[in-house]
Amino acid sequence: LVSRMRGFGTTIFAEMSQLAARTGSINLGQGFPDTDGPAAMLDRAVQAIGSGANQYPPGPGVPELRQAVSEHRAAHYGLSYDPDGEILVTVGATEAIATSVLALCEPGDEVIAFEPYYDSYAASIALAQARLVAVTMRPEAGRFTFDPAELRAAVTPRTRAILVNSPHNPTGTVFTRDELTSIAELCQEHGLIAITDEVYEHLTFDGVEHIPLATLPGMRERTVAISSAGKTFSVTGWKTGWVCAPPELVTAVQTVKQFTTYTASAPWQLAVAHGLRHELGWVAELRAALQDKRDRLMTGLAAAGFEVFKPAGTYFAQTDIRPLGFTDGFEFARRLPELAGVVAIPTEVFYDHPARGSHFVRFAFCKKEEVIDEAAARLKRLS
């Protein structure tokens, strides 16, 4: 293994899902739903396979999906992207993130990301031989946020991009317009690119709405916006994502993407096009159901003795384990199967400064009510 990838080992999601399987624990670790996406969309995938959509689709993605993504961005956010030249379909958001960083960052460039951050960011930046500069999000009045002065201080002459994930995994924060404005100002002052990971764009609660950074003045032309069908339609295994950006940026990303996968699987693309066009009512129901599940899990976690941070988006709840008498989230997560028959993710692994996150543990609530209730009952054993 090349030196720049040493230390990445096995991802925490694989490790914790294996732990859940081995111990028969309830898996509230890796974020994947335990129910399927909209039936008509699943049927569309079957139909696509049955009707010959089984050879290489065009490199940028099947035209139907690029058109549907374009219509979706316009309808929801008033953003206009040309399906021919400004939209690229990828193998999930993961490939979009990796190819964007590889296409846009030179060795030695710095990429700012907000920690705790989704684990693929550090690996993608390392592959590009660039450097991740972490700005820490901290709880303030029950919600994780960052200090704009700290963000400003993180910019150097080597800074190339800011990677923004909102709604934010793992804290559940949905960035406010003010937070986004402080990012946008820096991008414009210093000529930075924004790479926005918006995979949880539709999973927001209590009337909070996702604001794409590209909708802020001056940002569309410097933003690489990334999304994925996995979360929106509860099909994480379909690995169908996309990039929306100005032509020069999309061309750069596509140049790399040609040689990572060339193109993404055809049947899922046709089905996701159908989903974006016809199944957003289903997504509204998913969002309402997830809000109930969030409240159910939060009640259970609070009753078990955790401090819980109420997420405004995503399907993760962040907790502080110190009220339970624990300080080391890694040790806690590894012992949780034996202590309570539940698996969760130690948030510490998403930090460059692990000490800042060692007492946080993340629980997923994209699970059936009875699963959440059973997990909550088991977690009571901790108190």
Ligand code: PMP
């Ligand atoms: N970004 C974030 C913040 C995520 O939580 C995930 C999780 N799955 C991804 C990207 C990857 O998305 P995909 O499965 O579409 O590659």
Ligand code: GLN
């Ligand atoms: N995005 C999911 C999570 O954060 C899992 C993704 C993965 O397994 N790589 O839990």
